[in-house]
Amino acid sequence: MTAAVLGVIGGSGVYDLPGLEDIREETIASPWGEPSDALRIGRIGQTKVVFLARHGRGHRFSPTGINYRANIDVLKRAGVTDIVSLSACGSFRNELHPGLFVLVDQFVDRTFGRATSFFGNGCVAHVSFAHPVGPALQKRIAAAAEAEGISVHKGGTYVCMEGPQFSTLAESKHYKAANFDVIGMTNMPEAKLAREAEITYATIAMVTDFDCWHPSHDSVDVASVVAVARANAGRAAQLVARVALDFPAEREDCPAGSHRALDGAIMTAAAHRDPELVAKLDAVAGRVLNG
Numbered sequence: 001m002t003a004a005v006l007g008v009i010g011g012s013g014v015y016d017l018p019g020l021e022d023i024r025e026e027t028i029a030s031p032w033g034e035p036s037d038a039l040r041i042g043r044i045g046q047t048k049v050v051f052l053a054r055h056g057r058g059h060r061f062s063p064t065g066i067n068y069r070a071n072i073d074v075l076k077r078a079g080v081t082d083i084v085s086l087s088a089c090g091s092f093r094n095e096l097h098p099g100l101f102v103l104v105d106q107f108v109d110r111t112f113g114r115a116t117s118f119f120g121n122g123c124v125a126h127v128s129f130a131h132p133v134g135p136a137l138q139k140r141i142a143a144a145a146e147a148e149g150i151s152v153h154k155g156g157t158y159v160c161m162e163g164p165q166f167s168t169l170a171e172s173k174h175y176k177a178a179n180f181d182v183i184g185m186t187n188m189p190e191a192k193l194a195r196e197a198e199i200t201y202a203t204i205a206m207v208t209d210f211d212c213w214h215p216s217h218d219s220v221d222v223a224s225v226v227a228v229a230r231a232n233a234g235r236a237a238q239l240v241a242r243v244a245l246d247f248p249a250e251r252e253d254c255p256a257g258s259h260r261a262l263d264g265a266i267m268t269a270a271a272h273r274d275p276e277l278v279a280k281l282d283a284v285a286g287r288v289l290n291g
């Protein structure tokens with residue numbers, strides 16, 4: 001049995017987690033470099049919860065500058081089995097209005113300046129990623145929202161852009177025409193790396209703006225994103241607390257297979273693996289490399 005540990009990654013405007021108790025800060029070293037911040041490890045009810053501020057306290061890291069591999073690696077080292085990502089996003093649909101939480105279930109990756117895998121030459125792996133969000137974890141978030149009277153929209157596609165500039169009008173119209181629902185700058189490669197690390201991942205995409213396609217709303221700017229994100233932070237913490245209070249003690253199997261994503265995924269023959277890379281994969285892939 002594996003004990004369930006809930007990881008929470010806080011995005012723009014979410015730099016701590018009210019409700020977390022018995023907190024201790026831990027700086028965990030990672031062979032992948034510096035994570036965004038120290039982990040805050042505590043509990044909500046009986047559930048161990050590990051919080052990480054994605055951009056670091058004081059918002060020190062840009063979407064491109066975040067070391068996503070180190071972040072996921074230290075969460076894995078802390079025993080995290082499931083990640084709830086709290087992320088500000090723009091919306092491409094009238095009904096997904098600022099203030100609404102969207103439980104996205106798909107991602108489109110338009111980033112180009114980031115390390116997107118723990119694997120590579122010397123240890124090649126290909127994980128399944130058709131269903132990037134853990135359906136059982138997403139159901140738990142939806143149930144928690146219902147219990148707390150917080151309205152959420154279930155399902156949607158989050159397109160991840162490189163940034164840091166917001167989209168042009170042509171890009172915004174293009175994403176809308178492509179039927180994408182929301183846009184942000186951080187969930188890729190975060191979700192990909194979580195899958196490689198066999199951590200179940202789900203996002204609460206908190207709508208802060210209508211990007212720039214909407215004829216009767218101003219184009220997005222940081223001030224409005226931050227104002228809405230701050231106004232949402234309390235409800236996000238309430239939602240996460242309910243998820244934690246109702247969380248199982250043991251890790252559940254993920255219907256999308258995230259708990260065993262590395263089964264059969266590593267292509268490189270044992271005799272041909274790069275020992276240096278294999279050493280760096282001790283936390284992320286230890287189950288299959290040493291097991």
Ligand SMILES: CSC[C@H]1O[C@H](OP(=O)(O)O)[C@H](O)[C@@H]1O
Pocket residue numbers: 010011012013054055063086087088089184185186187222225226
């Ligand atoms: C502050 S506006 C753009 C910024 O907000 C979102 O951050 P996060 O996903 O960490 O909540 C977006 O992805 C950009 O990084």
Ligand SMILES: Nc1ncnc2[nH]cnc12
Pocket residue numbers: 088089090091161166167183184185208209210211212220225
């Ligand atoms: N419109 C937008 N585009 C990209 N990232 C965002 N984060 C919040 N709003 C956003």
